[in-house]
Amino acid sequence: MASLSNNPSSTKSGDVAKKAQILEQEIASQRTEINDMQEQIESAKFDLPLLKIAEQILMVPLVGAMDSVKSQKVMEDIFWNIKQQETKVAVIDIAGVNIVDSSVATHLIKIAKATRLMGCKVIISGISPVIAQNIVNLGMDVTTLETTNTLKDAIAKAYNAVGYTLVKSE
Amino acid sequence: MKTLKSKLSSFEHKAVVDVVHGDLMRDDICHKLCDLVTSIEPDGAVLNLQQIEVLTSDDFLKVTKIVSALEVIGLPVMVCGINPQCALVISAFIDDIPVRTELDVKHAVQSF
Numbered sequence: 001m002a003s004l005s006n007n008p009s010s011t012k013s014g015d016v017a018k019k020a021q022i023l024e025q026e027i028a029s030q031r032t033e034i035n036d037m038q039e040q041i042e043s044a045k046f047d048l049p050l051l052k053i054a055e056q057i058l059m060v061p062l063v064g065a066m067d068s069v070k071s072q073k074v075m076e077d078i079f080w081n082i083k084q085q086e087t088k089v090a091v092i093d094i095a096g097v098n099i100v101d102s103s104v105a106t107h108l109i110k111i112a113k114a115t116r117l118m119g120c121k122v123i124i125s126g127i128s129p130v131i132a133q134n135i136v137n138l139g140m141d142v143t144t145l146e147t148t149n150t151l152k153d154a155i156a157k158a159y160n161a162v163g164y165t166l167v168k169s170e
Numbered sequence: 171m172k173t174l175k176s177k178l179s180s181f182e183h184k185a186v187v188d189v190v191h192g193d194l195m196r197d198d199i200c201h202k203l204c205d206l207v208t209s210i211e212p213d214g215a216v217l218n219l220q221q222i223e224v225l226t227s228d229d230f231l232k233v234t235k236i237v238s239a240l241e242v243i244g245l246p247v248m249v250c251g252i253n254p255q256c257a258l259v260i261s262a263f264i265d266d267i268p269v270r271t272e273l274d275v276k277h278a279v280q281s282f
Contacts, residue, residue, distance in 0.1 A: 079254035082273060113261035117252045119272035 056088040057158045063096035071107035082120045089158040095126025105140045125154030185212035191222045194229045200239050216278045220251030227263035237269045248278040
């Protein structure tokens with residue numbers, strides 16, 4: 001008498017179950033791949049405007065949500081610009097950033113520290129009283145960051161840093 | 171004792187040292203480099219790290235020691251030529267970076 005495992009119909013159903021499992025795994029991995037590709041497409045869509053507002057001064061206005069992908073892109077673009085354009089001051093305006101939490105502050109500190117090593121100073125503008133309060137409440141050490149409330153102040157500081165003085169014409 | 175592989179040059183009365191990574195591994199780098207720099211009696215010193223592609227935080231701490239030693243001698247010191255990858259590594263691992271940094275030798279000499 002043949003054992004149950006040697007039953008041809010049982011073996012067949014076992015094979016089908018295995019194949020189904022393999023297919024499910026393949027589908028899951030392909031879904032993950034699709035998700036990764038969609039994320040890459042989304043990040044590629046994020047076009048960061050880098051405005052060279054004067055000799056050696058770069059302005060980077062940030063709008064919307066700030067995440068690690070955007071932060072990395074900002075950092076790479078600033079690095080590239082420092083090398084190519086000999087940028088001495090980068091003004092990052094965060095007035096348009098939705099939420100400034102500890103993660104955003106950490107990203108900004110990281111950018112400022114790394115660019116400083118390449119001889120470029122970072123000024124963060126657009127720090128509203130609410131954002132300032134948030135940062136203080138979070139206990140973040142932002143002493144390494146040079147910050148201003150308005151973009152106007154940041155630009156004046158940037159011009160000063162490269163040796164210009166803004167004078168109102170008569 | 172072997173001589174340093176790092177090259178010394180002079181630019182506008184400043185000693186410019188093109189530091190090579192191999193030299194940073196040496197225990198005597200600090201005083202050897204100080205000897206090298208002071209031999210030409212400069213107004214200041216620039217440590218150019220452009221030739222170093224991979225710089226660990228330990229290597230950078232050695233650089234800061236050299237900077238401190240040169241400052242003790244009485245020379246203002248600038249560090250330049252740190253590439254973006256190294257900048258990221260250093261900034262991630264070292265909180266307080268006590269050296270003045272510039273993009274390249276030209277900017278470093280100008281900023282004295």
